Amino acid sequence: MNSTQKHYVARLQELIDQSKEIEALVNYSGEEYFVLSYIEDQALLNAWLIKIKSIIEATFGKTSPYFKGLRELTEKDIHEKSQINAIKGLLIGSLDDLENGFLIGQEFLIAGEIFDSVLEEAKELLNAGYKDPAAILGRVVLEDSLRRLAPQEQLDDTQKATKLNDDLKKAGRYNQVQWRQIQVWLDVGNNAAHGKFDQYSKEQVNEQIEGIERFIASEFKV
Structure with missing residues (x-):
């Protein structure tokens, strides 16, 4: 793995680790049978999403399954932990492929x-x-x-x-x-x-x- 690929690996791991911080932003409001979830700190959420888009595009390209998957996951407003976990799963999968030589093959x-x-x-x-x-x-x-x-x-x-x-x-x-x-x-x-x-x-x-x-x-x- 060359220095560029190592940099990509480190960046992906950093964003995976940050997902815990993003999950903690989810708040809930409403009555017992009508609960709404929302993220108050949209700036931090958007910064995380932009960084993810940037590294996925740089690493795998716009035509890759990962980039297309990310686009589908972020089409709707992000306000639930399940949505954040789905994006985290995409990051984990991309990191695994990168560490196991997918990018080299590409x-x-x-x-x-x-x-x-x-x-x-x-x-x-x-x-x-x-x-x-x-x-x-x-x-x-x-x-x-x-x-x-x-x-x-x-x-x-x-x-x-x-x-x-x-x-x-x-x-x-x-x-x-x-x-x-x-x-x-x-x-x-x-x-x-x-x-x-x-x-x-x-x-x-x-x-x-x-x-x-x-x-x-x-x-x-x-």
Whole structure:
């Protein structure tokens, strides 16, 4: 879990803990057979709800089940403990999913889709005869993918791509054969980035892009 995810976990736990304070705001009035519940301190309630909306949106996105569920729970005025408990339950569920890797899976799914799009662009460039920018795009996708894999193995994701490749192999993320292939793909991209255009061929760029595609499909499945 990276620092951002840890921050999300801490924030969700803080809001879960605060639900007790919000529950205590509920007051009751009326006769024995006609009791009304209400929350007098609307400012504190609204602040809590706004913070919840913010963290759920930032963590899971507006299209997530959690955000949609929160919207349904807050459509009506909040004035009962049962309503507060329902929102608390949503927070507990979101925290559990986050701690057990749901967000990582979601990030990998989104990243995989973006990588596919960039690699398609690289293919188009290659087919149009532009092998050098195609190789650079392949290199960019590969480096970004290695940086996303590193935190899963408790590795520093700020290192250079070649060092990340070494460390991921040592951590057992993939074997010697995969490590060697990745190094070749990085070399092709590095040569392109440094203007050494005669050090690789169009066929090697094609192998680079296709190999990276297979690697993404394997490592970024959820």
